Amino acid sequence: MASLPLPIPAITSPHASKPHDAPVPAPRPAASSVHAVLASLSQHAHAHDDALHDAFALVARAEGQPSPAAAVSVGPEVYASLLQCCVAAGSLRAGRQVHAALVKRGPYYSRNAYVGTKLAVFYARCGALADAERAFEALPERDRNAFAWAAVIGLWSRAGLHARALDGFAAMLGAGVPADNFVVPTVLKACAGLGLFRAGRAVHGYAWKAGIAECVYVMSSLVDFYGKCGQVEDARGVFDAMPERTVVSWNSMLMAYIHNSRIDEAVELFYEMRVEGVLPTRVSVVSLLSASAELEAVDEGRQGHAVAVSSGLEIDVILGSSMINFYCKVGLVEAAEAVFEQMEERDIVTWNLMIAGYFQDGQVDKAFDACRRMLETNLKFDCVTLASIIMACVKSCSMMVGTAAHGYAVRNDLDSDRAVACGLIDLYASTGRIEHARRVFNAMSQRDLVLWKVMISTYADRGMSSEALKLLDHMQLEGMSPTAACWDSVISAFLRNGQFEDALEVFKQMLLTRTRPNLRTWSLLISGLSKTGMHQEFTKVAC
DNA sequence: GTGCGAGTAC
Structure with a gap:
């Protein structure tokens, strides 16, 4: 944002500091009108620097009056409106200056409950976590209304601090502030993030009792919540019961199907949505592309691309990446490349998708060329890039590149990533260097089930x-x-070595740990032991 | 105030 001539907290306006620039001084606005004008500006300020500029100038002119009466007329509510303008314009910098002005004006301004709430909301909307928390904590408890709580809880939940968001929600209810339709969606997001199905369902029940369960925001969040918890039928139930739907409701239902591998239904819903005349957004197309990629549904994915173009949707970094993902998954790497080359902005995910696409297509030279170009844009490899490079090395047995990738991982603290470590274990094992593979395994501080299984x-x-x-x-x-x-x-290793009794012994241990043998276990043992004359022992163990 | 993209294995 261009530098604003912000007069606050100065008492003089930019015009006053250079009187020769303003031969006709702007008239002082009527004190009562300042607030109204600001309120209107904040409605139209959406990221328009001009509106913000006007708002500041207006306050500066009102403030610039020497008479105490004028100063009093610029009351705290004027600053609250100014903060509203900063929210609308998304200017953290401008809002900080308003904050400084408030502090300078004294406690009557800075301790005002209305202003304090706006300040917390302002920082929350700008994503300034620490400032928002401070502003919220500075509010006396009795002044923390549902609006302030919703702002700060929403901030935590958007920042991925789900547990904190839920604690905040509990504190809000504990303080006797009833939840409203603003806070419920963010709480549901936190429940989904933590996989707390029962908690989310309780919030649903709460919403019913509070009479806000029919709010479109609450219902869309419920669709999303149930979808993320694997309860597609519940999600669909809420969706079908919605008295009105927005495109977000449709998108949430689309994603509920996709996350639960019900891709056909997702594609069907996408068409239904179009029939209903709902204009798809980038998120709808991203969802369709993700479904098509998973289904390897070439026509549907291509149609998603066409819809994006015909709807005039901007192909931003996420939409473009989704297209690349789709085209690579269905083997149309050239189409992916065309999208990739047209994109104005690419991030690490975009690069990783294109690099993995080239590798999987066997276009190793292009893949490495993309790696080089990526580094030239000042992006560094992350664990996904490395995992894909290492995977390619395993396939082509390029120990030299693989070792270099290992070195890069160690130098950049990426060797503790599971996929990187699994790749390295595979790499070393594939060339018979089992002790190297074991060293990679030993170096991992966090070993999950997959890593153990790989080793x-x-x-x-x-x-x-x-x-x-x-x-x-x-x-x-x-x-x-x-x-x-x-x-x-382990069982199959013993069987292949002809160590049948050991195999059976391991199977016994398996049963003792109450691990359910699966189909593979049974078929391994049955075919492995069938020729050994050990049926009886096996039957005894198995039954 | 609600929704979005990446890794062979979970």
Whole structure:
């Protein structure tokens, strides 16, 4: 934003400081009209610097009067309106200056409840977490209304601080402030983020009792919440019951289907939406593209692209990336490339998608060329880039590049990422350097089930059955419960080595840990033991 | 005030 000639907290206006520039001084606005004009400006200020500029000038002129009466007439509510203008224009810098002016004017201004609320909301909307918290905490408890609570809880939930958002919600209710339709959507977002289905359902019940369950914002959030919790039918139930729908309601339902792998229904809903005359937004198209990518539905995805173009949607970094993802998934790498080259802005995700697309298509040179171009734009590789480079090295057995990637990972603290570590384990194991692979595994401070499984099957796949078993025991000593897939790996290693009794012994242990054998386990054992004359033992164990 | 894109394995 261009530098604003902000006169606040100065008492003089820019005109007053250079009187020769303003031969005809602007008349002082009638005190009563300042507030009304600001309110109207804030409505139209949407990111228009001009409106913000006018608002500041107006206050400056009103403030610039030497008479005490004029100063009093510029009351706290004027500053609140000014903050509203800053919110509308999205200017953190301008709002900070208003804050400074308030402090300078004294406690009558800075401790005003209305202004304090606006200040907290202003900082929250600008995403200034610490400032918003401070402004909120500065409000006396009795002045914290639903509006202020909603602003700060929403800020936490948007920042991904879900637990904090829920604590805030509990505190809000504890303080006797009833929840309204503004705070409920952000609380539902926090519940979905934490996977707290029961809590979210309780919020739904609360919304009913509070009479806000029919609000379109609340209902759209409920659709989203139920979808994220895997309750597609509940999501659809809310969606069908909506007295009115916005495009966000449709998009939430679309995503509910997609997140739950009900892609056909998502595609159908997209068409239904068009039939209803609802104009798709970027989010709708992104959803359709994501469904098409997963389904490898070439026609639908292409249509998504066409809809985006015909609707005049700006192909921003997210929409463009979704297109690249779709085209790469269906093997139309050239189409992905065309989108990629046309994009004005690309971020790390865009680059990673294009790089992975080239690698998967076997266009290794282009992939590395894209890596180089990416570094030239001052972006660094992240764990996704590296995982995809390492994967390509495993495929092509390029130990040299793989080792370089390992070095890059270590230097940039990316070697603790699971996908990178799994890739490296594979890389070293594929060239027989099992001890290198083990070193990568040992260096991981956080080992999840997948990592254990990878290391165990690395041993198992190479017939190192006792090493695999040792690791399986080790895993349990560390308090992890091996999945059926881990047990399968070890059992199959013993079977392949002809160590049938050991295989059966491992199977016994598996049953003791109450891990349910899956189809693979059974077929492994049945075909492995069928020729050994060990049916009886097997039957005894199995039954 | 509600909705969005990436990794072989979860």
